[in-house]
Amino acid sequence: MATQIIKFYQTGTFTVGNRLLDESNRSVQSSMDRTNGLNCGHRACQGCGEALGARYAIDAAMRATNRQLIAANATGCLEVFSTPYPETSWQVAWMHSLFGNAPAVATGIAAAMKVKGKKEVRVLAQGGDGGTTDIGLGCLSGMFERNDDVLYICYDNEAYMNTGVQRSSATPPAARTATTPILGPEPGAKFGQGKSVPLIAMAHHIPYVATASVANLRDLEAKVTKAMGVHGARYVHVHVPCPLGWGSESSDTIKVARLAVETGLFPLFEAEDGEVTGSTPIRGRVPVEEYLKLQKRFAHLFGKTPDTARLAAIQAIADRNIARFNLVRE
Ligand SMILES: Cc1ncc(C[n+]2csc(CCOP(=O)(O)OP(=O)(O)O)c2C)c(N)n1
Ligand code: SF4
Numbered sequence: 001m002a003t004q005i006i007k008f009y010q011t012g013t014f015t016v017g018n019r020l021l022d023e024s025n026r027s028v029q030s031s032m033d034r035t036n037g038l039n040c041g042h043r044a045c046q047g048c049g050e051a052l053g054a055r056y057a058i059d060a061a062m063r064a065t066n067r068q069l070i071a072a073n074a075t076g077c078l079e080v081f082s083t084p085y086p087e088t089s090w091q092v093a094w095m096h097s098l099f100g101n102a103p104a105v106a107t108g109i110a111a112a113m114k115v116k117g118k119k120e121v122r123v124l125a126q127g128g129d130g131g132t133t134d135i136g137l138g139c140l141s142g143m144f145e146r147n148d149d150v151l152y153i154c155y156d157n158e159a160y161m162n163t164g165v166q167r168s169s170a171t172p173p174a175a176r177t178a179t180t181p182i183l184g185p186e187p188g189a190k191f192g193q194g195k196s197v198p199l200i201a202m203a204h205h206i207p208y209v210a211t212a213s214v215a216n217l218r219d220l221e222a223k224v225t226k227a228m229g230v231h232g233a234r235y236v237h238v239h240v241p242c243p244l245g246w247g248s249e250s251s252d253t254i255k256v257a258r259l260a261v262e263t264g265l266f267p268l269f270e271a272e273d274g275e276v277t278g279s280t281p282i283r284g285r286v287p288v289e290e291y292l293k294l295q296k297r298f299a300h301l302f303g304k305t306p307d308t309a310r311l312a313a314i315q316a317i318a319d320r321n322i323a324r325f326n327l328v329r330e
Pocket of ligand 2: 043044045046047048049050051077078081157161162241242243244245
């Protein structure tokens with residue numbers, strides 16, 4: 001799929017349909033032949049970023065593999081809202097796994113396909129940030145270290161949403177969750193050292209690592225397509241706002257995701273064999289307050305007396321990303 005940057009007004013919209021563009025530049029979703037990998041009828045909340053991200057990622061992967069795809073899915077919202085027994089919204093060969101072992105299950109599927117001589121069948125695993133950055137990290141590291149032929153996609157909504165919004169190691173500092181309440185002198189999640197699974201993946205020198213966001217769906221499609229064109233272990237980390245857990249408006253999901261990118265809090269980059277190969281520049285740099293204000297989980301930072309010290313600490317995280325990934329260019 002082409003990665004040419006296209007201005008929205010040039011597309012002729014089918015939402016992001018791009019029907020006025022060359023065939024080669026159209027998004028996967030604009031095609032009448034798209035696979036509708038995650039179909040209607042699922043029970044995700046209105047405005048769920050995870051459902052949107054998964055739909056785009058799976059359709060792109062199915063197109064890239066000529067529909068020869070098997071997906072393993074960690075327990076989490078994505079699994080629960082899509083497969084209330086005996087129903088399913090998946091139009092892809094799909095296997096449920098435990099909360100923490102989706103990478104190992106996917107590795108097993110890939111090994112089975114190899115033994116059967118089904119080289120054309122490709123394997124993908126997917127899960128939330130809890131399943132990925134916490135309980136599944138050991139299995140994931142093993143999958144990376146062995147360079148198993150699997151694409152792992154993490155949909156990062158920054159907490160354990162399925163079980164009622166508990167903190168994960170991807171929860172940002174100061175955020176209110178069920179387990180990081182607004183109590184004490186520094187309410188919300190602690191300022192730790194952070195944990196970047198994309199950087200951890202890079203430390204394994206795997207062939208391909210990328211971050212993506214539902215704010216830029218063409219970019220997400222392109223990165224998943226690129227990942228499916230490579231063999232070995234691959235990792236794509238997608239930022240997916242959760243209106244229920246973040247306390248944002250359902251209609252603001254894309255806006256919130258875009259502000260995460262434009263503030264520098266969620267940098268978009270790619271890496272190959274352990275080295276950063278590119279990043280997406282920020283178009284108009286925005287102070288972190290613009291992003292935080294749209295989410296009730298950060299409302300305590302904007303009380304009668306704004307928490308300027310901790311707002312500055314969050315801004316410093318964004319500034320560090322901007323410098324590290326060269327996000328603001330002349
Ligand atoms: C070993 C184990 N512990 C706890 C659970 C309960 N559980 C199921 S899903 C989930 C949270 C999932 O969070 P995350 O991976 O971030 O995905 P999200 O729901 O946010 O998409 C938990 C704690 C479980 N299924 N297995
Ligand atoms: S709780 Fe969040 S992640 Fe789960 S379905 Fe609702 S919006 Fe999506």
